[in-house]
Amino acid sequence: MSKATIKDIARAANVSVATVSRVVNNGPKVGAKTRERIQHLISTMGYQPNINARSLVMKKAATIGVVIPDVADPFFAALANGIDQIARENKVQLLISTGQVSAESEMKAIASLMQQRCESIVIHSKKIPDETLIALFNDNPKFVLIDRYIEAISHRCIWLDNHIGGQKAADYFSELNHSNIACVNSNLDIDDPKERLAGFQRGLASHGLTLNDKLITYASPSLQGGEQAAQDLLKQNTPFSAIFVYNDAMAIGVISTLEDKGLSVPNDVSVIGFDDVLLSRYSRPKLTTLRYPIDSMAKNAALLALSANINPTAQSSSYSPELVIRESTQAL
Amino acid sequence: MSKATIKDIARAANVSVATVSRVVNNGPKVGAKTRERIQHLISTMGYQPNINARSLVMKKAATIGVVIPDVADPFFAALANGIDQIARENKVQLLISTGQVSAESEMKAIASLMQQRCESIVIHSKKIPDETLIALFNDNPKFVLIDRYIEAISHRCIWLDNHIGGQKAADYFSELNHSNIACVNSNLDIDDPKERLAGFQRGLASHGLTLNDKLITYASPSLQGGEQAAQDLLKQNTPFSAIFVYNDAMAIGVISTLEDKGLSVPNDVSVIGFDDVLLSRYSRPKLTTLRYPIDSMAKNAALLALSANINPTAQSSSYSPELVIRESTQAL
DNA sequence: GTGAAAGCGCTAACAT
DNA sequence: ATGTTAGCGCTTTCAC
Numbered sequence: 001m002s003k004a005t006i007k008d009i010a011r012a013a014n015v016s017v018a019t020v021s022r023v024v025n026n027g028p029k030v031g032a033k034t035r036e037r038i039q040h041l042i043s044t045m046g047y048q049p050n051i052n053a054r055s056l057v058m059k060k061a062a063t064i065g066v067v068i069p070d071v072a073d074p075f076f077a078a079l080a081n082g083i084d085q086i087a088r089e090n091k092v093q094l095l096i097s098t099g100q101v102s103a104e105s106e107m108k109a110i111a112s113l114m115q116q117r118c119e120s121i122v123i124h125s126k127k128i129p130d131e132t133l134i135a136l137f138n139d140n141p142k143f144v145l146i147d148r149y150i151e152a153i154s155h156r157c158i159w160l161d162n163h164i165g166g167q168k169a170a171d172y173f174s175e176l177n178h179s180n181i182a183c184v185n186s187n188l189d190i191d192d193p194k195e196r197l198a199g200f201q202r203g204l205a206s207h208g209l210t211l212n213d214k215l216i217t218y219a220s221p222s223l224q225g226g227e228q229a230a231q232d233l234l235k236q237n238t239p240f241s242a243i244f245v246y247n248d249a250m251a252i253g254v255i256s257t258l259e260d261k262g263l264s265v266p267n268d269v270s271v272i273g274f275d276d277v278l279l280s281r282y283s284r285p286k287l288t289t290l291r292y293p294i295d296s297m298a299k300n301a302a303l304l305a306l307s308a309n310i311n312p313t314a315q316s317s318s319y320s321p322e323l324v325i326r327e328s329t330q331a332l
Numbered sequence: 333m334s335k336a337t338i339k340d341i342a343r344a345a346n347v348s349v350a351t352v353s354r355v356v357n358n359g360p361k362v363g364a365k366t367r368e369r370i371q372h373l374i375s376t377m378g379y380q381p382n383i384n385a386r387s388l389v390m391k392k393a394a395t396i397g398v399v400i401p402d403v404a405d406p407f408f409a410a411l412a413n414g415i416d417q418i419a420r421e422n423k424v425q426l427l428i429s430t431g432q433v434s435a436e437s438e439m440k441a442i443a444s445l446m447q448q449r450c451e452s453i454v455i456h457s458k459k460i461p462d463e464t465l466i467a468l469f470n471d472n473p474k475f476v477l478i479d480r481y482i483e484a485i486s487h488r489c490i491w492l493d494n495h496i497g498g499q500k501a502a503d504y505f506s507e508l509n510h511s512n513i514a515c516v517n518s519n520l521d522i523d524d525p526k527e528r529l530a531g532f533q534r535g536l537a538s539h540g541l542t543l544n545d546k547l548i549t550y551a552s553p554s555l556q557g558g559e560q561a562a563q564d565l566l567k568q569n570t571p572f573s574a575i576f577v578y579n580d581a582m583a584i585g586v587i588s589t590l591e592d593k594g595l596s597v598p599n600d601v602s603v604i605g606f607d608d609v610l611l612s613r614y615s616r617p618k619l620t621t622l623r624y625p626i627d628s629m630a631k632n633a634a635l636l637a638l639s640a641n642i643n644p645t646a647q648s649s650s651y652s653p654e655l656v657i658r659e660s661t662q663a664l
Numbered sequence: 665g666t667g668a669a670a671g672c673g674c675t676a677a678c679a680t
Numbered sequence: 681a682t683g684t685t686a687g688c689g690c691t692t693t694c695a696c
Contacts, residue, residue: 005673016683021675029681048447052387053673057688061384072413074406081404084430093444096428098416112425115380223614256614282555282588284616337689348667353691361665385689389672 004047012045013038024049055117064305065095065113065121067106074277075247075294076124079146082298083122090306092120101188103127110136120305122146122298126190144305146297148191149318158301158317162192163199165290165321169244169272170203172288172323176331178242178270182215184229184254186246193218193246196274200244214238221246226253234261241269241332248273248280248289255283255328266330276324285327293319336379344377345370356381387449396637397427397445397453399438406609407579407626408456411478414630415454422638424452433520435459442468452637454478454630458522476637478629480523481650490633490649494524495531497622497653501576501604502535504620504655508663510574510602514547516561516586518578525550525578528606532576546570553578558585566593573601573664580605580612580621587615587660598662608656617659625651 006024010017015034022030023038030038041047055061064087068076080096087094095118097109106125113121120142125133130150137143137153149159173181183200186193201211217232219225226249233240234257245251251273255265265271265285273280273289280287297319304317338356342349347366354362355370362370373379387393396419400408412428419426427450429441438457445453452474457465462482469475469485481491505513515532518525533543549564551557558581565572566589577583583605587597597603597617605612605621612619629651636649 006675007673017674018676018684019682022682025675031681034681048443050388050449050673051447052384052393052449053688054675055384055688056382056388056673056690057675059688070413071403071416072406072409074404074409077404077406077409080428081402084403084428088430093448094428094430096412096416096426098420098426111380115383116425117382117384223610252611252614256616256618259616278555279584279611282584282615284588284591286588338691339689349690350668350692351666354666357691359691363665366665382689385672386691387672388674388689389691391672 004045005050006047009038009041009045009047012041059117060119061093061117062091063093063095063116063118063120064090064302065097065116065118067097067099067109067113067121067123067125069101069124070098071096074249074279075275075292078277078294079124079298082295083302086299086302086306092306099125101126101190103129103132107132114140120144120302122301122305124148126188126192142305142307144301146301156304158297158304158319160292160297160319160321162195162321163202165274166196166199166201166244167203167206168290168321168323169274170200170207170209172272172325172329173242173244173270174204174207174209176242176270176329178332179209180215180238180240180242181209181211182233182240182243183211183217184226184233184243184245184250185216185218186221186250187218187225188221196244196246212238212240215240219250221250223249223253223256226250226255227257228253230254230257230261242329243269243271245271245273248275248277248287251287251289251328252279252283255285255287266328270329272329274321281326288326288329289324290321291324292321336377337382338379341370341373341377341379344373391449392451393425393449394423395425395427395448395450395452396422396634397429397448397450399429399431399441399445399453399455399457401433401456402430403428406581406611407607407624410609410626411456411630414627415634418631418634418638424638431457433458433522435461435464439464446472452476452634454633454637456480458520458524474637474639476633478633488636490629490636490651492624492629492651492653494527494653495534497606498528498531498533498576499535499538500622500653500655501606502532502539502541504604504657504661505574505576505602506536506539506541508574508602508661510664511541512547512570512572512574513541513543514565514572514575515543515549516558516565516575516577516582517548517550518553518582519550519557520553528576528578544570544572547572551582553582555581555585555588558582558587559589560585562586562589562593574661575601575603577603577605580607580609580619583619583621583660584611584615587617587619598660602661604661606653613658620658620661621656622653623656624653 009020099106099109122144145157217229219229273287276289276291341352431438431441454476477489549561551561605619608621608623
């Protein structure tokens with residue numbers, strides 16, 4: 001197995017290690033015949049450069065890291081997948097470090113990546129304070145922040161405009177003549193839920209509509225959370241005909257519970273989700289939702305991380321969610 | 333940032349690098365006072381050992397690799413997630429290498445991991461020939477094969493008994509008095525579809541039932557594939573009241589199409605999936621399926637990979653799928 | 665208990 | 681065009 005070192009090749013080819021190194025790295029100044037001979041040896045002897053040695057001397061590794069809460073969540077899986085595609089194209093190894101949703105483990109995840117001399121890191125962090133991140137990004141020009149916006153490092157941010165998402169949901173409910181409106185939100189202490197809700201409320205207001213506080217529930221942003229939120233909503237004994245839900249997973253949980261209780265979607269209540277994960281096209285009913293272009297965002301983040309963007313090109317990278325109308329909504 | 337090297341610490345502490353190395357690695361024979369002083373320096377100076385240098389001299393890295401087709405598929409995401417959990421517990425870095433479903437890229441993925449001096453690798457490979465794998469595993473005692481069984485290296489395999497899965501599906505359909513039975517299978521040229529189908533057919537036979545060849549369709553094992561397979565099935569104009577589907581994703585696609593065509597599940601047709609992904613508990617109707625304990629399998633695989641199991645302890649690791657009855661099936 | 669020194673496999677000047 | 685050499689930061693005998 002990959003036992004052969006550069007020395008072995010050099011010896012076999014009767015050249016110095018420097019020459020072998022040159023052909024391995026496609027360096028210049030190598031005689032065509034020599035190059036060919038060495039290349040032959042390399043493949044027959046199954047030589048593979050030792051990445052550790054290379055990274056050691058180069059003081060950097062051909063890797064791209066990504067920090068996400070966990071791999072199992074379809075949304076983050078999609079994020080990781082986008083980065084993986086760019087990684088493959090650029091022949092760099094993907095390093096995934098999971099950081100749960102706590103500042104401490106997010107930092108640990110980043111530290112672990114940096115310890116591997118990984119320079120390009122796409123970070124999904126909701127908990128690390130702005131200042132910490134700003135300091136970190138100033139020292140590391142190849143870090144990229146995804147799904148979060150921080151003014152001071154905006155040129156290294158790739159984020160989604162949550163307000164607009166909320167607004168579009170409000171616009172659509174208004175268009176469908178709904179007026180008893182509920183909201184199922186995430187209970188995570190991060191900005192996104194607040195922003196989506198704020199955008200939603202502002203949107204409603206612009207149509208002379210308003211959101212009854214009793215009809216705002218919070219739960220974990222998961223299928224289970226959706227189930228629970230729907231139960232809470234039902235307990236309020238306050239009528240509603242439309243719900244704006246934090247994400248698709250919750251929305252599907254909500255619908256599941258609603259139907260279990262004999263309420264039909266969209267006949268009795270309309271539901272709008274957020275994210276547009278693949279699944280939302282296959283759930284029953286198919287979900288009306290706001291498309292979160294996570295795949296292109298991830299790819300751009302990876303590209304940005306790979307290219308040391310030392311001097312900020314100011315062009316900020318904000319994405320806007322699009323309303324995708326399917327079957328979980330209906331006019332009143 | 334992690335600029336300080338072991339030398340810097342040694343200099344600051346007025347000791348040799350050897351001593352610093354000892355305290356970093358919790359080595360023996362270090363005076364209590366010295367150890368304390370050095371530890372203090374380490375944390376105040378923010379020293380982080382250079383993993384590349386360490387891996388270089390140790391000729392191995394504190395990492396665990398996993399080779400899967402892609403990260404976005406929920407099933408593989410769950411697999412990766414299980415491994416990630418064990419990795420975190422053991423403080424080793426997770427390396428994910430995606431290998432599509434082609435022998436060539438699977439090999440590339442493995443090579444890339446090995447090049448990083450990653451010793452423990454959990455491999456999900458459907459395409460690499462047995463012999464290649466056997467040779468590979470003989471050279472690398474910390475490789476583990478997941479979701480596949482090869483006799484010669486069975487002590488390094490963690491697999492699921494597909495036959496039994498098929499059989500249980502057949503048993504249940506028989507119990508529900510179905511006799512016009514269809515099968516939607518994966519069109520991937522790997523063993524699993526064949527084994528599940530064989531088990532299913534054997535099971536049917538044991539109940540005096542039989543599967544009409546016209547009612548066996550193949551498609552890609554995805555939501556989209558399920559849609560297409562269902563359309564194909566409908567075109568046959570051959571009545572059926574039950575379908576055994578290759579996996580949950582396809583099953584949900586199948587149900588989606590069936591309902592679009594006005595067929596109700598389970599009233600008109602019963603559907604059994606395979607895998608029991610989280611989603612199947614939330615789809616409408618909730619999916620009856622065979623539970624694939626991928627999480628425990630992944631964790632065990634990771635544990636096995638981390639522990640050099642040089643001398644085979646013979647205890648093979650076969651898992652058996654369990655039937656989970658939910659709402660997509662009904663007695664005739 | 666602590667230090668000196670020899671590499672691990674590779675790259676990158678600097679020579680030739 | 682090719683070779684020599686000095687490290688990169690770390691672990692690990694082997695002395696003391």
